[in-house]
Amino acid sequence: MNFEFTEEQLMIRDAARDFAQRELLPGVIERDDKATYPTEQVKRLGELGFLGMLVGLEYDGGGMDTISYVLAMEEISKVDSSVSVIMSVNNSLVCWGVEKYGTEAQKQKYLKPMARGEKIGAFLLSEPEAGSDATSQRTTAVDMGDHYLVNGTKNWITNGKSASTYIVMAQTHSELKHKGINVLIVDAKSEGISVGPHENKMGMRASDTCSVMFNNVKVPKENRLGEEGFGFKLAMKSLEGGRIGIASQALGIASGAYELALKYAQERKAFGKEIIQHQAIAFKLADMAVEIEAARFFCLKAAWLKDQGKPYGHASAMAKLYAAETAMKVTTEAVQIHGGYGYVKEYHVERLMRDAKLTQIYEGTSEIQKIVISRGLIA
Amino acid sequence: MKILVCISNVPDTTTKVKFKEENTLFDDSGVQWIINPWDELALTRALELKEDAGNSVDEVSVIHVGGAQTDVTLRKALAIGADKAIRIDACPADAYSVAGQIAAYLKENPFDIVFSGIESSDYNGSSVGAMIAEFMDYSGVSSVTSVAFEGDELILYRAIPGGKQKIKAKIPLVAVVQKGIATEPRIPAMRGIMMARKKPLEVKPAIEMQILTKSVKFEMPEAKGACKMLDAEHVEQLLELLKNEAKVL
Numbered sequence: 001m002n003f004e005f006t007e008e009q010l011m012i013r014d015a016a017r018d019f020a021q022r023e024l025l026p027g028v029i030e031r032d033d034k035a036t037y038p039t040e041q042v043k044r045l046g047e048l049g050f051l052g053m054l055v056g057l058e059y060d061g062g063g064m065d066t067i068s069y070v071l072a073m074e075e076i077s078k079v080d081s082s083v084s085v086i087m088s089v090n091n092s093l094v095c096w097g098v099e100k101y102g103t104e105a106q107k108q109k110y111l112k113p114m115a116r117g118e119k120i121g122a123f124l125l126s127e128p129e130a131g132s133d134a135t136s137q138r139t140t141a142v143d144m145g146d147h148y149l150v151n152g153t154k155n156w157i158t159n160g161k162s163a164s165t166y167i168v169m170a171q172t173h174s175e176l177k178h179k180g181i182n183v184l185i186v187d188a189k190s191e192g193i194s195v196g197p198h199e200n201k202m203g204m205r206a207s208d209t210c211s212v213m214f215n216n217v218k219v220p221k222e223n224r225l226g227e228e229g230f231g232f233k234l235a236m237k238s239l240e241g242g243r244i245g246i247a248s249q250a251l252g253i254a255s256g257a258y259e260l261a262l263k264y265a266q267e268r269k270a271f272g273k274e275i276i277q278h279q280a281i282a283f284k285l286a287d288m289a290v291e292i293e294a295a296r297f298f299c300l301k302a303a304w305l306k307d308q309g310k311p312y313g314h315a316s317a318m319a320k321l322y323a324a325e326t327a328m329k330v331t332t333e334a335v336q337i338h339g340g341y342g343y344v345k346e347y348h349v350e351r352l353m354r355d356a357k358l359t360q361i362y363e364g365t366s367e368i369q370k371i372v373i374s375r376g377l378i379a
Numbered sequence: 380m381k382i383l384v385c386i387s388n389v390p391d392t393t394t395k396v397k398f399k400e401e402n403t404l405f406d407d408s409g410v411q412w413i414i415n416p417w418d419e420l421a422l423t424r425a426l427e428l429k430e431d432a433g434n435s436v437d438e439v440s441v442i443h444v445g446g447a448q449t450d451v452t453l454r455k456a457l458a459i460g461a462d463k464a465i466r467i468d469a470c471p472a473d474a475y476s477v478a479g480q481i482a483a484y485l486k487e488n489p490f491d492i493v494f495s496g497i498e499s500s501d502y503n504g505s506s507v508g509a510m511i512a513e514f515m516d517y518s519g520v521s522s523v524t525s526v527a528f529e530g531d532e533l534i535l536y537r538a539i540p541g542g543k544q545k546i547k548a549k550i551p552l553v554a555v556v557q558k559g560i561a562t563e564p565r566i567p568a569m570r571g572i573m574m575a576r577k578k579p580l581e582v583k584p585a586i587e588m589q590i591l592t593k594s595v596k597f598e599m600p601e602a603k604g605a606c607k608m609l610d611a612e613h614v615e616q617l618l619e620l621l622k623n624e625a626k627v628l
Binding site: 007008011012015018019022047048049050052053057061062063064 | 451454455458563566567568569570571572573575576
């Protein structure tokens, strides 16, 4: 066992840290407050290669391993989760599936521009009545011979408005239940697609989340990703990797809040000494540090398994569950350590606390992770 | 046209400085090393000059005098965009020996423009660039805040007290650059990081150089005293303390 990072992994972590501190931190509070999409920041994210860092060099990606991805996600999420969720969706949920299961033509046409960060993608699984129960897809993709005709509504779509490419789950053979679901690559500008308003969220307010409606949208047959009926399995496999991204995001939110709380506790004085000298605060910080380190190990273990080509679904569910719960706990304590200052926006920790909540909900709620983990125990 | 950027390997600027062996040596245990910030800005400007199609810069290389442990820093320069790195395999004893080693390489491998940061953020010697110019008999311009081509010549601006000076210079030349030469250092892109190991990093043996200076001892600045708070109404007491205790009046 080796706990050392490689030179490249450290360089990627430092690059992500520099980017976050220099280019994300300025304006992060205002973007959150006004729910402003980080257009310039996402452009830079693409130029630096973070949006396609997991894609192979041959498809214009960064050719990075998943360990590097965890390190970069943590650093960016320490500062701005609205940006890191865009990075996570593009890398783990969209590019990964196209690279793994796409045809060469699909990779040339759709993967390359997304790997270069020139275009971004969205993953359209959730529906008004299909969230945790993803098998209940109501969106249909009727086989019309040379194309599919898509109808339905998708909800809570990250990058819904800003994406150029949609990865859409839709039911083709309802009698086969989840085995009748296909995944289609859909051009977001296709006729018949309309996008709902930006959801007014509690946290990660700058990322665009909206509904996407399909009304008789024609999708060429060659845009199906993977074999007929492979859609649900592909979606679940994509989510296994996606959970490493969101776990790393939760880890970053937690460590970002912890670093702010640690600094504050060494500066703020009460009863004649720095508050870190009071055991009540020191023990909080000790607990936070331990839980963050454990969450980091979970994330890195899942990433390592993926890089080794070993099964990682169970580990990524554990990482997502633990890191999300840690993020919620740590950010709440960070606000507490800051006292009244923690409750105002200027000090960042209240935003991190609002952002943390979402990590317990999306890409599989904490409860769904427990289902995945417990089923793994039985198997 | 070829540009060579001199790179110093320095402790991260947030490093807590400690000394060892009776304060004769810097204690580098646990230190994170970085490219000297002024050199990083110089590299950024060199790359900008290369990327501007109007210029005929076709190579930006970096050079460093140091041991194998500094290759990490050179690979970061390659990740940022340098085409080639050269490491002279020697311990950087003082400014004279470092400049001598770089000049020896330059005599065998001529470059048109040499960039050197105004100082290294560790020892603050501010001498290497000027010494290279002297060794090479190149023109040298110090405190450069801006550099651009005008035909075959270079237009440089240098900071002077209260203003700036415009200089026209012929190549070859050494420009000792400072803050302002580039807006901010570049963040290496993912592809750059992955390609860094594929770029050449040449290790050259050092020439025999006489070491003219020797560091004898380091001393830390005295710890700052506690801050005294006076009531705003007690101006006389403030003057008395400034005069008799702080002895600044």
